[in-house]
Structure formats: C-alpha cells, structure tokens
Amino acid sequence: MANEELIYRITRAVYGRLGTQADEQTVEALVMDVYRAVEPALASAADEGSSKGGKEGRADRLIVSVFGSDHPGIVAAVSQILAEARCSIIDINQTVVQGKFAMVIVADITRAGESVAALKDRFRGEGDRLGVRIYAQREDLFNAMHRI
Amino acid sequence: MDYTQAEILQTVRMTEMEHLDVRTVTLGLSLRDCVRATVAETAEAVREKIERTAARLVPTVNEIGEEFGLRVANKRISLTPISLVYDRARRGEELLPLARAIDEAAGRVGVDFIGGYSALIHKGETEGTRAFVDSIPEALASTERLCSSLSLATTRAGINMDAVRRTGEIIKEMAERTREHGGLACAKFVCFANAVEDNPFVAGTFHGVGEAEAVVNVGVSGPGVVNHAVRHAPKDAPLDEMAELIKRLSFKLTRAGELVGREAARRLGLKFGIIDLSLAPTPTPGDSVGEILEALGFERAGAPGTTAALALLTDAVKKGGAMASSAVGGLSGAFIPVSEDAAMIEAAREGALTIEKLEAMTSVCSVGLDMIAVPGDTSAETIAAIIADEMAIGMMNNKTTAVRIIPAPGKKVGDIVEFGGLLGSAPVMPVNRFDPGVFIRRGGRIPAPIHSLRN
Numbered sequence: 253m254a255n256e257e258l259i260y261r262i263t264r265a266v267y268g269r270l271g272t273q274a275d276e277q278t279v280e281a282l283v284m285d286v287y288r289a290v291e292p293a294l295a296s297a298a299d300e301g302s303s304k305g306g307k308e309g310r311a312d313r314l315i316v317s318v319f320g321s322d323h324p325g326i327v328a329a330v331s332q333i334l335a336e337a338r339c340s341i342i343d344i345n346q347t348v349v350q351g352k353f354a355m356v357i358v359a360d361i362t363r364a365g366e367s368v369a370a371l372k373d374r375f376r377g378e379g380d381r382l383g384v385r386i387y388a389q390r391e392d393l394f395n396a397m398h399r400i
Numbered sequence: 401m402d403y404t405q406a407e408i409l410q411t412v413r414m415t416e417m418e419h420l421d422v423r424t425v426t427l428g429l430s431l432r433d434c435v436r437a438t439v440a441e442t443a444e445a446v447r448e449k450i451e452r453t454a455a456r457l458v459p460t461v462n463e464i465g466e467e468f469g470l471r472v473a474n475k476r477i478s479l480t481p482i483s484l485v486y487d488r489a490r491r492g493e494e495l496l497p498l499a500r501a502i503d504e505a506a507g508r509v510g511v512d513f514i515g516g517y518s519a520l521i522h523k524g525e526t527e528g529t530r531a532f533v534d535s536i537p538e539a540l541a542s543t544e545r546l547c548s549s550l551s552l553a554t555t556r557a558g559i560n561m562d563a564v565r566r567t568g569e570i571i572k573e574m575a576e577r578t579r580e581h582g583g584l585a586c587a588k589f590v591c592f593a594n595a596v597e598d599n600p601f602v603a604g605t606f607h608g609v610g611e612a613e614a615v616v617n618v619g620v621s622g623p624g625v626v627n628h629a630v631r632h633a634p635k636d637a638p639l640d641e642m643a644e645l646i647k648r649l650s651f652k653l654t655r656a657g658e659l660v661g662r663e664a665a666r667r668l669g670l671k672f673g674i675i676d677l678s679l680a681p682t683p684t685p686g687d688s689v690g691e692i693l694e695a696l697g698f699e700r701a702g703a704p705g706t707t708a709a710l711a712l713l714t715d716a717v718k719k720g721g722a723m724a725s726s727a728v729g730g731l732s733g734a735f736i737p738v739s740e741d742a743a744m745i746e747a748a749r750e751g752a753l754t755i756e757k758l759e760a761m762t763s764v765c766s767v768g769l770d771m772i773a774v775p776g777d778t779s780a781e782t783i784a785a786i787i788a789d790e791m792a793i794g795m796m797n798n799k800t801t802a803v804r805i806i807p808a809p810g811k812k813v814g815d816i817v818e819f820g821g822l823l824g825s826a827p828v829m830p831v832n833r834f835d836p837g838v839f840i841r842r843g844g845r846i847p848a849p850i851h852s853l854r855n
Contacts, residue, residue, distance in 0.1 A: 388469065396655040
C-alpha cells in the first residue's frame with residue numbers, strides 16, 4: 253500500500269525545488285520514481301520492525317528461565333550451552349531463596365548456529381542432569397503478555 | 401531487566417503448569433475458485449488447493465509453538481461452505497467423492513480437523529443443498545477429519561423449522577452409521593443459529609463468503625489459567641473483584657494468542673484474521689470451565705446460580721480480550737462442552753447438571769448445547785425440538801447458539817460414551833420424555849423476531 257504521507261512530502265519537496273510553474277505530469281512522474289526507489293527500503297525497514305520488534309520485545313531474543321534446587325554449576329552449565337550455540341547473554345538475574353535457585357537470562361540468538369527447538373532440546377537434557385527446569389521462550393511473548 | 405521475575409514466573413507457570421495453549425491455528429481458505437462442472441473435477445480442484453495452500457501450515461505452526469514455548473494443540477483448516485462450491489448434486493451419494501477428497505487432503509497436510517462441509521439453510525434450501533444435507537451422515541461416517549455444520553436460524557431470517565426437523569433425522573442417521581464408535585459422527589457435526597463466518601473452532605468452523613482468500617485465525621484457550629487464579633483468590637472476594645481478575649488474565653491470554661497467530665500469518669505469507677478468545681476446556685483435570693464455575697463458589701457446576709456465574713465469566717473474558725486485541729472475532733466467550741470438561745462430566749454424572757440447566761446457561765455463554773450424549777432411543781423429533789429451543793435462544797437474543805448432540809446408539813442414562821482425544825467422554829444425560837412431535841411435524845418457519853427489523 254502506498255504511503256500517502258510520504259508521497260505528499262516528496263511532492264512538496266519537488267515543487268519546492270522546481271517552483272509552482274513546474275509541469276504537473278513531470279512532477280507526478282518524478283514523485284512516483286522517487287517513491288518507487290525508496291519503497292523497498294521502507295518495506296524492509298517495516299518488516300524488520302515487525303519481525304524483530306523494538307520496544308515490542310524482540311523475536312531474536314530468548315528468555316531462558318531456570319528453576320530448581322540450588323547447587324554449584326547451574327549458571328556455568330546453562331551459559332556453556334548458550335556459548336556453544338553462539339548466543340550472547342544480554343542480561344542475567346540470579347537469586348537463591350531458601351535453597352531454591354532461580355535464574356533468568358536474556359539471550360541474543362541472532363547469530364545462533366542452531367534452531368530454537370534444538371537449543372531447547374539441549375536445555376531439557378541439561379536440566380534433567382542438573383535436576384532443574386529450564387524453559388526458553390521468545391522475548392516478545394513476555395512483552396505481549398505483560399506490557400500494554 | 402525489562403521484566404520482573406514475577407512476570408516471567410507467571411508466564412512460565414501459565415504455559416508449563418496451567419495448560420495455557422493455543423487451542424487452534426485455523427487456516428481459513430476460500431474455495432470459490434474451485435467451482436467446476438462435475439463433482440470429480442471439483443474434488444480434484446479442492447484437493448489441489450488445500451494441499452498447495454496448507455503445505456507448510458503444520459511444520460510452521462509447530463516451529464512457532466516451540467519458539468514461544470506455547471503449545472499449539474490443533475492445526476485446522478476451514479473451507480468455504482462446500483454446498484456453495486458444488487450445488488449441482490441431486491442425490492447425497494454424488495457428493496461423497498468430494499467429502500473424501502477433502503478428508504484425504506487434510507490427512508496429507510497433517511491437520512487435525514478440516515471444517516466447512518457446511519450449508520447455510522436458515523431461510524430455505526436449493527435442490528443442491530437438499531442433496532448436500534442428505535450426504536452429511538455418510539460423509540462424516542466415512543471420513544476421519546471432516547467436520548460439518550448447518551446454519552438453521554438467524555435473528556434476521558428466523559428459524560427454518562423444516563431444516564430443523566431434517567437435522568434431527570440426520571443426527572440419528574449419523575449416530576446409527578457410527579454405532580460401533582458411540583455415534584462419533586455426531587461429534588463432528590453442529591447446527592447453528594447466527595453462525596459466525598470466522599470461527600476457528602470445530603465442528604462449526606467454515607470460511608465465510610465475506611472472507612479473504614486465505615487467512616489465519618487463532619483460538620486461544622486458558623481455562624486452566626483462570627481456574628488457578630480464581631481458586632487462589634480469597635473465598636470472600638466480591639464478584640466484581642473476581643470479574644476484574646478474570647478480565648486481566650483474559651487480556652494476557654489474548655495477547656499471547658494473537659502474537660502466535662500474527663507470527664504464523666507472517667511466516668505463511670497470509671493475512672491474519674481473528675483471534676477467538678473462547679475459554680475452551682480440555683478433558684485434562686484443571687483445564688476446565690466447570691471447575692472455574694465451581695471455584696467461584698458452587699458445590700457442583702449446574703447448581704442454582706451457575707448461569708449468573710457463567711454470565712460473569714463470559715463477559716469478563718470478552719472485556720479483557722477486547723482490550724487486548726482489535727481483531728477479536730469468532731465465538732469469543734466460554735465453551736461448555738460436557739464431554740470435553742472433567743468437572744462438567746462429573747456434574748452431569750451426579751445429576752447436578754441437566755440439559756435444561758445447560759440450555760439456560762447457553763443464553764449467557766458463547767455457544768450452546770455442546771457435546772451432550774443422550775439415550776440412543778431419543779427420537780429424531782425430540783432431538784429436533786431440542787435444537788429448535790436452542791435456535792430460539794440464539795434468534796431472540798441476537799447471539800450464536802449451537803447444538804452438538806449425540807444420541808448414543810444402545811446407550812442408556814448413566815452410561816458413558818468414550819470419544820477419545822480432545823472430544824473426551826460423555827455421560828448419557830436424561831431427556832424430557834414428553835413428546836413434541838406435533839409441533840415439529842408442522843414444519844415451516846418461525847418468523848424472525850420484531851427486533852430483526854432494525855433498518
């Protein structure tokens with residue numbers, strides 16, 4: 253769908269340069285040429301916005317949450333998996349209350365070498381070994397549910 | 401961190417422990433370009449279109465479910481009412497190759513159900529739709545995934561009582577043809593007043609004639625989440641606070657469902673249609689609308705006051721959902737299918753829940769008498785009369801109502817009919833034994849109510 257606001261602004265800029273005497277058909281042709289030239293860039297920017305999200309939570313980030321009984325090595329094991337999958341940790345928050353371990357990691361999966369499903373399989377396996385539950389869910393889900 | 405630990409924990413708890421899932425991602429598909437001169441050609445065109453358009457549906461939706469950590473229980477397809485796609489049959493049998501072609505295509509693309517073996521006959525029938533209605537029992541008995549529906553009434557058109565009477569007969573026929581499976585075909589058939597064109601739920605899903613070429617509709621489900629919250633609220637909390645609590649949860653459920661739906665539409669290169677925010681129970685204990693009602697303060701669902709509680713629940717769900725999304729559609733409310741809801745099964749078994757009470761409840765929730773098993777010797781006319789009552793509630797109250805009833809062959813009150821999977825198991829419920837035969841045999845139409853004249 254054409255962006256009418258943008259077309260209007262381009263038209264004004266063209267008239268600004270050529271003066272109001274400019275031939276109407278030439279102006280129209282020029283405006284459409286310019287619009288078509290920039291349209292793909294606009295579309296991909298919009299696409300980027302919708303698929304990756306900005307404030308809306310990001311599709312390329314995972315929230316990894318880990319719950320269970322505390323013992324040494326949980327943080328190391330989880331971050332090891334993330335490192336091997338080439339996911340960087342953006343944020344991490346870990347607490348132990350009355351022996352109960354809770355950790356939340358925000359991980360960037362842009363450069364991940366494997367699918368989310370494969371990553372989750374590894375988390376499941378490691379979780380069983382460690383005796384904790386590890387969940388991984390896309391960040392935009394949390395944004396959708398908890399932010400207006 | 402952008403989210404508090406409590407928020408993260410709540411989402412994890414909902415998805416992992418309280419059965420929050422997306423009940424269905426339903427691909428609505430227009431078949432209006434598949435109209436051909438013969439049944440064989442139409443069947444081929446329909447089969448090709450379903451297989452081409454829905455080829456990536458199941459793997460794509462599964463992938464998205466994995467990424468969000470949100471299970472998508474069913475993948476479904478809804479079609480343009482088939483009676484519109486091929487209206488030239490004069491005998492029911494002629495349509496069977498088409499029904500089977502659809503079912504096979506559904507199997508090949510791996511969806512759980514395919515709906516739209518449907519006809520809109522709320523005001524009258526063509527010769528083609530008459531043959532189509534005749535074809536429904538065998539079409540459902542000889543297929544696995546196919547679902548069928550009939551529109552028998554609308555607020556604008558009134559009730560087509562000839563069609564209601566015929567529907568009673570075909571329901572008996574369906575039961576008989578699937579006798580060894582408890583009358584399973586009846587579970588894949590529903591009749592409507594004020595049928596909606598974008599409902600993603602079976603058995604009533606069809607792709608309305610006002611719809612786009614192909615859309616992704618989503619039905620979200622979270623009775624377990626609401627049940628958990630209501631159960632843990634103080635027993636003396638006033639009802640307006642309970643409504644507020646349910647509304648807030650409904651907002652979250654809707655947002656999660658819409659996110660999945662939009663992502664599915666984007667990846668499939670299709671339009672996003674609607675999110676249906678019906679609370680749809682499953683036979684899993686806890687994931688039950690009946691339990692929510694009981695948690696609001698009843699010994700058993702069906703006790704006096706249940707209708708009022710259901711009104712509160714339905715309305716709160718709608719309000720929360722309407723704020724969460726501007727694409728709310730479908731049936732959107734609360735479903736009360738007896739066989740699919742552990743607490744409703746129990747309530748019916750104990751006699752707390754009767755067909756009459758359910759009928760009252762349907763005047764305040766989103767559907768109707770749903771998944772109700774009645775004795776096998778219930779007459780076609782009595783079934784038609786039960787349908788007529790339900791159609792009248794829908795017509796007079798400007799709302800959708802439906803009937804999905806199973807006269808289980810050879811079963812008596814108190815027996816249990818097993819359907820398996822999401823369809824669950826139904827206790828056979830008693831039916832009023834007095835005869836409505838003369839009323840039903842009159843046929844004709846019940847005229848549209850005065851408030852249909854709104855222009």
